[in-house]
Amino acid sequence: MSCRVRFAPSPTGFLHIGGARTALFNWLYARHMGGCFVLRIEDTDAARSTQEAVDVITEGLRWLGLDWDEGPVSGDATQGSKGGHGPYFQSQRQAIYQRRARELIDKGLAYEQDGVVRFRMEREPVVIDDLVVGEVRRELTDREAVDPNFVIVRSDGQPVFHLVNVVDDLEMGITHVIRGEDHLSNTPKHIALFRAFGVSPPAYAHIPLILNSNGTKMSKRDTGASLSSYIEAGYAPEGIVNYLSLLGWSPKDDREVLSTEEIIRLFDLPQIHRHNARFDVNKLHWINYEHIRTMPQARFNELARPHLLESGIDPSRFSDDYISAALATCKEKIKVFSELPGFADFYFTETVHYDAEAAQKQLTESNLPRLRRLREAMTELPEFNAEAIQQTFKSLAKELGVKVGVLVHPVRLACTGKTVGPSLYHLMEVLGRERVLHRLEQAIAVIEKSCPTG
């Protein structure tokens, strides 16, 4: 039988990075095995569930590239779903839970008391045969020794997590439950419930948790706990997927930078670790850069676009060729896309705003003749390309008896307003002769104004 796994988040308004990793591991397993990945929305708490909150989940998964075979089409519960095991919103499955609770009462395995329905939990220790953790024999806690039974339907008629989770996994034919290790202690309850319904429980794989860099539990409030913070920071989906896959799993061959296709091929449950992993944003940064610098230019442009728009740059005002050429000079320089606007805005603005400190240092009287001479040389260049520009800088530096850097710094400032940026010669080629000459003249004018004697 083909495997069926699921990701069952509750719509809290954001997607936890640990939740995203759980979704990823489920998805990887499904894709590796050729199985089915189900998305189920655990919105039993109707008050907390809004369409926006569900959209955060579906959009987060889509951004990561984790497509689901069954589940809601969108965050709008009325918009339908795909797959033959729906509905995939728990809020629409109330009748099923009531029927199942009734079944347990009828079998004498649950009973009503004080308006709630309680499940008769067995008193014996439960053995969990976990695919990751191994065989775990769970003894009763002191409270459970007093009363092992637990509530499955609240006094207001709403079913609780343990019931709905098991009923849905049962009815949806889930074969492997891959979830955070925080659920390991709940698993005896779930196993007992499956048995009460007369079926074998699914296989369990409890994956280690992601901790903060200081080793503490990552809670909702912690910075970096939300997937959206990484989307906004401009990480590439393939970088996040790669990094997340390495948290608690290893290909065991010393490779770190892997494409999603490779991870799918190599991924399997036995290679998952038992111990928690701390989130190391440095390594994420590095892996992300490795993906960014090697991705096709078209993919780079695609990921860059929202960040340009975000910063007020409208790419539609420029030709595709110009944008692509401009972005190509940034491709091996930036590590996250949020750096892009600050790095390359000069390509898309008419006026250049000089960095004040650099202007004081570079727009000086002694640089005035050099800039004049450069402007002249740039005007005369037969071909305005990076190689020719570089040659001109070199020969001019020699002629003037200065290092190339002496020319490079003021010209970079004139063209970009900054002290850092893409390769100067390439950036000048992309800008084009007309813009470069204009910006050189601007810089010259600034110096002339402040140094009348020049």
Place this chain on the structure above:
RNA sequence: GACCCUAUCGUCUAGUGGUUGAGGACACCGCUCUUUCAAGGCGGUAACACGGGUUCGAAUCCCGUUAGGGUCGCCA
């Protein structure tokens, strides 16, 4: 308080009784390259939590201690 899981460089990890004076990556520190900033190249610092066993031999197996994490809800 009870129960469960875990323990190799700062971090992520390789390692499943001997080929390991413990390998890789990130980070860090040098050097180098260089039109800025990065990147790249070369080199370096850095770990088997502790204590008992088992064994000819233990990072690897067992027990304990300590530490970290998790669970014990009419939250999910």
